[in-house]
Amino acid sequence: MKQQIVTKINGQQHVLQVSPRKTLLAMLREQLQLTGTKEGCGTGDCGACTVLLDGQPVNSCLVLGVEIDGREVITIEGLDNDGELHPVQEALVERGGMQCGFCTPGIALNGAALLQDNPDPDEAQIRRALAGNLCRCTGYVKIVEAIQEAARKWREKSATRTPAPEPADG
Amino acid sequence: MMQELDLKTVGSRATKVDGPAIVTGRAQYADDVQLPGMVYGRLLHNPHPHARIRRIDTTRALAVPGVVDVVTGADLPDLDLFATDEVCYQGQKVGVVVADDPDVAADALELIEVEYEVLPAVVDPLVALQHDSPPVRLDAPASEHKDADGRVLPNVTTHGELVEGDVERGFAEADVVVEAEYNVPFFHQNYLEPNASTARLEPDGRITIWTAAQGSFNIRDAVAGALRLPHGRIRVIVTQVGGAFGAKNGIFVEAHAAMLAMRLRRPVKITMRRDEEFLDGNPAPGCHVYLKTGARKDGTLTALEGRIVWDRGWLGGGGAANRLRGLYRIPHIKLESYGVRTNKPRPGAYRAPGSIQTAFARESNMDLLARKLNMDPVELRLMNAISTGDPSLNGTPLEKDWLRLTIQRTAAAAEWGKRKLGPNQGIGIACGEWTNGAGPSNAFITLGEDGSVTLLTGQVDITGLHTTLAQIVAEELAVDLTKVKVTLGNTDMVPYTALSAGSLATYSAGTAAREAARRARHRILRAAAEFLEVDADQLEMGAGRVVSRSDASLSVGLAELAASARRSSEGPISGQWVLGSLPTHPSYSVHIATVEVDPGTGRVRLLDLVAGQDVGRALNPMLVEGQIHGGATQCLGLGLMEGYKYGGNEHLLNADLVDNPIPTAMDVPVIRTVMVEEPCSDGPYGAKGVGEPPMIPGAAAIANAIHDAVGIRVTTVPITPERVLRVLQAGAAEQA
Ligand code: FES
Ligand code: FES
Numbered sequence: 001m002k003q004q005i006v007t008k009i010n011g012q013q014h015v016l017q018v019s020p021r022k023t024l025l026a027m028l029r030e031q032l033q034l035t036g037t038k039e040g041c042g043t044g045d046c047g048a049c050t051v052l053l054d055g056q057p058v059n060s061c062l063v064l065g066v067e068i069d070g071r072e073v074i075t076i077e078g079l080d081n082d083g084e085l086h087p088v089q090e091a092l093v094e095r096g097g098m099q100c101g102f103c104t105p106g107i108a109l110n111g112a113a114l115l116q117d118n119p120d121p122d123e124a125q126i127r128r129a130l131a132g133n134l135c136r137c138t139g140y141v142k143i144v145e146a147i148q149e150a151a152r153k154w155r156e157k158s159a160t161r162t163p164a165p166e167p168a169d170g
Numbered sequence: 171m172m173q174e175l176d177l178k179t180v181g182s183r184a185t186k187v188d189g190p191a192i193v194t195g196r197a198q199y200a201d202d203v204q205l206p207g208m209v210y211g212r213l214l215h216n217p218h219p220h221a222r223i224r225r226i227d228t229t230r231a232l233a234v235p236g237v238v239d240v241v242t243g244a245d246l247p248d249l250d251l252f253a254t255d256e257v258c259y260q261g262q263k264v265g266v267v268v269a270d271d272p273d274v275a276a277d278a279l280e281l282i283e284v285e286y287e288v289l290p291a292v293v294d295p296l297v298a299l300q301h302d303s304p305p306v307r308l309d310a311p312a313s314e315h316k317d318a319d320g321r322v323l324p325n326v327t328t329h330g331e332l333v334e335g336d337v338e339r340g341f342a343e344a345d346v347v348v349e350a351e352y353n354v355p356f357f358h359q360n361y362l363e364p365n366a367s368t369a370r371l372e373p374d375g376r377i378t379i380w381t382a383a384q385g386s387f388n389i390r391d392a393v394a395g396a397l398r399l400p401h402g403r404i405r406v407i408v409t410q411v412g413g414a415f416g417a418k419n420g421i422f423v424e425a426h427a428a429m430l431a432m433r434l435r436r437p438v439k440i441t442m443r444r445d446e447e448f449l450d451g452n453p454a455p456g457c458h459v460y461l462k463t464g465a466r467k468d469g470t471l472t473a474l475e476g477r478i479v480w481d482r483g484w485l486g487g488g489g490a491a492n493r494l495r496g497l498y499r500i501p502h503i504k505l506e507s508y509g510v511r512t513n514k515p516r517p518g519a520y521r522a523p524g525s526i527q528t529a530f531a532r533e534s535n536m537d538l539l540a541r542k543l544n545m546d547p548v549e550l551r552l553m554n555a556i557s558t559g560d561p562s563l564n565g566t567p568l569e570k571d572w573l574r575l576t577i578q579r580t581a582a583a584a585e586w587g588k589r590k591l592g593p594n595q596g597i598g599i600a601c602g603e604w605t606n607g608a609g610p611s612n613a614f615i616t617l618g619e620d621g622s623v624t625l626l627t628g629q630v631d632i633t634g635l636h637t638t639l640a641q642i643v644a645e646e647l648a649v650d651l652t653k654v655k656v657t658l659g660n661t662d663m664v665p666y667t668a669l670s671a672g673s674l675a676t677y678s679a680g681t682a683a684r685e686a687a688r689r690a691r692h693r694i695l696r697a698a699a700e701f702l703e704v705d706a707d708q709l710e711m712g713a714g715r716v717v718s719r720s721d722a723s724l725s726v727g728l729a730e731l732a733a734s735a736r737r738s739s740e741g742p743i744s745g746q747w748v749l750g751s752l753p754t755h756p757s758y759s760v761h762i763a764t765v766e767v768d769p770g771t772g773r774v775r776l777l778d779l780v781a782g783q784d785v786g787r788a789l790n791p792m793l794v795e796g797q798i799h800g801g802a803t804q805c806l807g808l809g810l811m812e813g814y815k816y817g818g819n820e821h822l823l824n825a826d827l828v829d830n831p832i833p834t835a836m837d838v839p840v841i842r843t844v845m846v847e848e849p850c851s852d853g854p855y856g857a858k859g860v861g862e863p864p865m866i867p868g869a870a871a872i873a874n875a876i877h878d879a880v881g882i883r884v885t886t887v888p889i890t891p892e893r894v895l896r897v898l899q900a901g902a903a904e905q906a
Contacts, residue, residue: 021273030272035202036195038412040362041444045827048362076195085193093189096792099633099800101192102362102412108193127835134827136362136413139799140835142792 005069010078018065025049027065028075036076036105047133050106051075057113076105079112087153088112097146099137107133111147115154179644179651180855183792187637197410200382201366205437209238211430212275214265214282215450216257219291219513219820223255230281231267236274239434240267251426258307258484259515260822261449268430291513291820295481296458298325298510306484306511327486328509340473340502344464348538351460352531353886355813358453359520360832363412365422366441369431377404377428382411383418385630385669390661396425407660411632416519417452419669448825452518456481459531469545471554473502486511493528497573497603498554513820522604522862533600533870547599548581562756564605569850572784573758576846580782583844584762595766598874602759602866606673606859608752612664613686617743621714621729628659628667629679633861634793638676639683646687648711665748673859680854682749690745697735697743701726755850758784759863763871767879769898772891774876776806782844786858794860798843801864807833809869813888
């Protein structure tokens with residue numbers, strides 16, 4: 001029996017019929033074709049499925065689709081600002097903070113959430129924030145560098161232009 | 171000295187050509203393929219290490235609403251896609267359910283009734299090696315291998331011996347001898363993207379398969395073999411690959427998806443779960459090594475004797491021993507190797523296959539030897555390292571002193587011998603060797619009428635290859651990097667192309683791209699000569715134009731040239747190169763690890779890792795550094811935390827990322843890279859393959875650093891806190 005939910009995804013209002021057993025991850029990928037959110041394990045261990053739920057990073061494989069009724073989700077497809085990359089996205093490309101890229105959407109969203117909370121994180125804070133996002137390719141070195149670089153860009157941006165862009169409203 | 175080439179784009183830190191697609195979530199990986207009318211397959215795996223199938227009943231699964239099909243081996247009498255009689259490892263495929271929703275398929279799986287008769291199993295290769303071991307497969311052809319007493323060894327599939335000189339004489343000449351036994355378990359590549367394949371039957375009866383693999387042609391050939399179809403019936407399109415590391419050289423579920431698509435005449439997707447990857451993937455083989463090394467008082471190696479038993483899973487297979495010698499000059503050698511079957515999945519390639527396991531043993535032994543000789547481990551290695559002119563592992567003489575240079579420069583960067591270490595801290599060094607493969611590969615270049623350049627190649631990009639190829643084309647045609655677009659050709663579009671494996675992709679496709687670009691360049695110059703009515707040798711290329719050397723006002727842009735070439739005598743402008751093979755060269759990696767051991771808990775913290783590598787020439791230093799960081803991290807994973815664990819009943823205990831963890835951002839220190847750029851004479855611009863070498867020496871470097879820190883030798887990876895504590899408590903500073 002499907003259930004109707006009303007939700008905002010990447011800034012767009014959706015009224016959806018969702019089967020109560022579908023995870024948010026499955027709903028995004030199968031029903032909405034938002035395949036940028038990845039499934040690496042399905043058990044909450046890898047972070048590839050990270051999305052922002054009311055601004056907070058969550059593993060979408062551990063959330064049911066019906067749970068987002070009345071709430072707001074940002075996926076990787078909604079992190080840029082009308083084609084202008086988020087500083088974290090930009091820095092990940094520039095600094096080589098990706099190889100195969102399968103972990104990248106989750107890392108970009110988690111990095112963006114980190115900067116929202118703490119615009120000037122030190123290396124240890126960055127590593128802690130990313131501890132739930134496995135990357136098998138990079139050894140994290142360039143990812144950490146990219147987040148540091150993004151933080152610089154982020155601070156410059158927020159100094160010149162307020163309010164801060166997405167992701168949060170809660 | 172590095173040859174000075176005047177390079178602009180090659181050698182730059184160009185960002186990945188697919189970076190923007192990846193970072194916005196638009197890159198399409200295997201599981202992102204969605205086709206109209208698609209149905210989903212879920213596989214049923216056998217839960218026992220060894221059993222006989224007594225009965226399978228699919229009636230209840232078939233009755234589930236939404237289930238489209240249930241297939242077992244009984245439905246496919248001519249194919250080997252599913253076990254029908256005997257199952258020889260936990261995870262072996264027994265059947266598949268297809269449904270219009272993946273969750274429905276998963277539900278229905280539970281309703282398939284299979285009755286098993288459990289049989290004795292063996293997962294320890296040393297037990298499997300014995301004459302009285304339970305047989306891993308009842309249906310295997312009789313073993314030809316016997317033990318010293320003439321008893322048949324049922325699970326031995328290969329036995330080899332490598333003898334050089336006279337090992338007894340070698341040990342008689344030795345003043346110091348060390349020996350030890352080492353264990354490496356099965357360990358998993360753990361690419362973050364689980365395998366997924368989608369297949370569709372086309373109107374003309376052909377089958378298209380979308381999958382993430384290291385080469386489309388190997389997948390095509392393997393599917394054709396598995397389904398007994400001619401190659402021409404199958405087209406393989408490789409998607410973006412979410413990590414592979416050797417695993418995705420072969421097929422996982424491609425043939426199953428294709429078989430179902432033909433049967434159902436609907437597109438079928440099969441996606442593996444993470445636990446299926448552990449149980450039914452193709453992890454790296456484990457091994458047990460006995461190794462004895464002898465040297466004179468001054469450190470000169472005289473003899474090496476060893477035995478390696480390769481754990482080859484249920485299908486058995488071989489495994490060489492010569493990498494135990496690796497990169498040192500040793501006159502007297504006797505190395506024996508066994509390949510044995512065990513009730514485990516069939517292992518596959520994992521980044522520098524065979525080198526990782528053997529380096530752990532070899533480089534640990536070198537450290538034990540240095541201690542016993544009271545010699546600096548760096549000195550000992552430098553003294554015995556093969557040098558210019560010496561034969562490398564594949565027999566060809568070494569063109570340069572690559573190994574010694576890499577040891578020296580890495581040691582210098584790590585301030586070897588100069589570092590002040592705290593209590594329970596230690597430093598260790600280890601070396602690795604890899605010789606990349608080469609070809610076949612190809613590159614097809616077309617100049618577009620907007621001045622852009624397209625490069626079509628069959629070489630799959632798993633590590634940034636296409637970015638490097640774009641750099642090469644931009645370099646040769648003197649155009650901006652953004653003008654070059656790289657397209658991966660599927661099996662219908664390009665000739666046979668090798669797997670992107672064995673560190674051969676950049677070496678081979680890079681050469682093809684350079685040669686194709688040089689041909690396109692000649693063609694461009696001829697077309698420009700015709701257009702400008704001057705001699706071609708009067709012309710040069712730069713900034714997207716062709717200009718006369720003597721009169722700068724005489725020039726034509728590439729866009730205009732491409733447009734006019736439609737009407738020229740030779741037609742549109744292109745250049746192509748199909749590569750057969752190339753001579754190759756070994757490349758070396760040296761890791762120096764600094765650790766701190768907590769003697770109370772046994773926990774090892776990696777404080778620092780300096781990773782040196784002989785890369786020939788770094789065509790893109792940012793991407794090469796990334797390879798080194800990633801390889802070193804995977805090796806530290808094996809060194810400290812990863813590996814298959816089996817419990818009672820020979821069952822796998824850790825088929826998930828919590829109990830079989832891989833390094834997180836918290837586990838990895840800053841890794842410092844040292845790139846030794848001494849070009850080789852055959853790779854593109856002197857480059858060597860870089861993907862594999864950084865995976866090799868890390869685990870041994872860590873074991874050696876632990877010995878330095880707390881005086882104990884751990885000879886089994888992963889070096890978990892429990893293992894450290896056990897050795898510490900036993901007070902067994904073996905060989906120290
Ligand atoms: S897929 Fe959700 S944490 Fe791995
Ligand atoms: S880039 Fe491959 S998993 Fe992170």
